[in-house]
Amino acid sequence: MNNRYFQPESLMMSHGYKPALSEGAIKCPIFQTSTFVFNSAEEGKAFFEVAYGQREKEPNEELGLIYSRLNNPDLQILEERLCLWDEADECAVFESGMSAISTVMLEFLRPGDAILYSKPVYGGTDHFINKVLPEYGITGHGFTNTQSEEEVFQDLKGKGLEHKVKMVYVETPANPTNALFDLEECKKIADRLSTSDKEVVVCVDNTYMGPLWQHPLKHGADLVVYSATKYIGGHSDLIAGAVLGKSKHMKRVRTLRTFLGNMAGPWTGWLLMRSLETLKVRMSKQAENTVEVAQYLSQHPKVEQVYYLGHLEEGSRQYAIYKKQHSSAGAMLSFDIKGGEAEAFKFLNNLKLIKLAVSLGSTESLAEHPATMTHSDVSKEDKDSIGITEKLVRLSIGVEHPSDIIWDIEQALEKC
Structure with a gap:
């Protein structure tokens, strides 16, 4: 029994915590100091x-x-538990997902460098890459999942950026289209761009899959970032971010976090520990619900197309990536409603159970309009090229009964 290997979900209630150090309390107290x-x-x-x-x-x-800017028991135990899911060397928790993302980019990029990033990415990430980093002399260059490794490299070469890239940043599945990127290919690109005195780091935003359904470190990533607000928090009651990875990279991330002072507080750490205890149960139920919702939408006459990993065409490149990198199709989907913004808004305005709000991964189902909300700041050229159109609606499926979710979608579509 002493040699038993416990699964992460079995360790979320106890790993890293010693009750004897806290008066025997079965749960880690909040160290509000x-x-x-x-x-x-x-x-x-x-x-x-x-x-x-x-x-x-x-x-x-x-x-x-x-x-507590350097370390705090609530954060330390939380970080140790998060490492179990991704089998990471170390973890650092931040006060938001964008705090985690921006800290990683600021640590590994310098004026004159370039960042190669997948398109689309979350709207806040897109803004930081294309509006903030250029103010520091850092260039962003995007690539899509339709491009091959060689096409990406030649594109960089044509723009004179192949010697300037210091980071390959990948969000897969992509928000909001569920576009998939082959992480092993991304690692090959990074290795090809690296030199003896310049390591090109691969960083993956794994928020859409949470710590459960995809593990980027196993596919060549050096760092993984999360908006812990989403599936890890899972209750729409906190804001947090996390970075995980190899010790040599995490040492740098932790050091910058210390001096930027953007770590999460003990109360947030405690809430996240609570949420980790039900992570697998919640996410499993959400994924089960999404199968039924996606099936319903795919057959509805007012829906043009559904973007859901469980409906990828067998034999396609996207399907091959999905089978290699994922253990579930997840709980995020988008769909094109027949019409445009007016029809999408009418659908959103008539929802009764599903909440019209941004964010994702929570216990309640959420709906939003990416083109005018989360991705409103993305350039029109990029929106057009990657399918963020006026008719696109994004759904985050919660833990409600699937028949109730489908009823709500049905009655809202009837009013379009």
């Missing part, structure tokens, strides 16, 4: 030496508690 008392000046010195990278930890030495 800014600073921690040292037993001696020598101990404080030793803790800071490790925290600021002045020396490496000794074997079996743990980084002592110093200050």
Whole structure:
């Protein structure tokens, strides 16, 4: 029994926590404190030496508690538990998904560099790449899932960027179209662009799949980012982000987080620990519901096309990627409603059970209009080329009874 390998969902209630250190409390308390008392000046010195990278930890030495900007029991235990799902070396939790994404980009990119990114990406990420990073002399160059490895490389070469790329940033499945990108191919591109004195880092936004249905580190990624607000939090009651990966990269991410001060607080850490206990149960139910919803939509006369991983054509390139990288079709889908913005808005305005709101991955079903909401700031050229049209509606399926979700969709479509 002592040698038993427990699955992550079995460890979410206990991993990393020692009740004896907290008066025997079965759940980790909220450590609502800014600073921690040292037993001696020598101990404080030793803790800071490790925290600021002045020396490496000794074997079996743990980084002592110093200050909640550097470490806090709620965050430390949460980060250890998140590592179990993705089998990551380390994890760092942030105050939002964009905080996690922007910190990674600012750490690994410098003026004169370029970032190669998949299209589409979340609207906030698109804005940061195309509106914020250029202010720092950093160029963004997008590629789509219709391009081959060689086409991407030749495109970069044609623009004189092949020697400037320092990061390949991939969001797969893509928000909001569910477009898939082959992570092993992305790693090959990164390796091809790397040199003896320049490593091109592969970072993957895995928010759409959560920690359950896809594990990018197993397919060549160096770093994984999440909006932990979504499936990890799962209850629409917190904002958080997370970065996971190899120790050599995470050391840099953690250091910048320390000095930007954008770590999550203990209350958020505690809420996320609570949410991790039901992560697999929630996500499994959401995926089951989505199968039925997607099937209904695919047969509705007012729906032109459904973008759902479970409906990919067998034998297609997208299907091959799906089978290689995913254990589920997930709980996100989009569909084109016949008509345009007016019909999409009429559908959204007549929903009764499903909530008209941005975000995703929560227990309640959510609907939104990407072209005018989450992706409103994406250029018209990009919207047109990647299918973010006025007729596109995005759904995040929750844990309600599937017949109720379908009833709501049916009555709203009838009013279009």
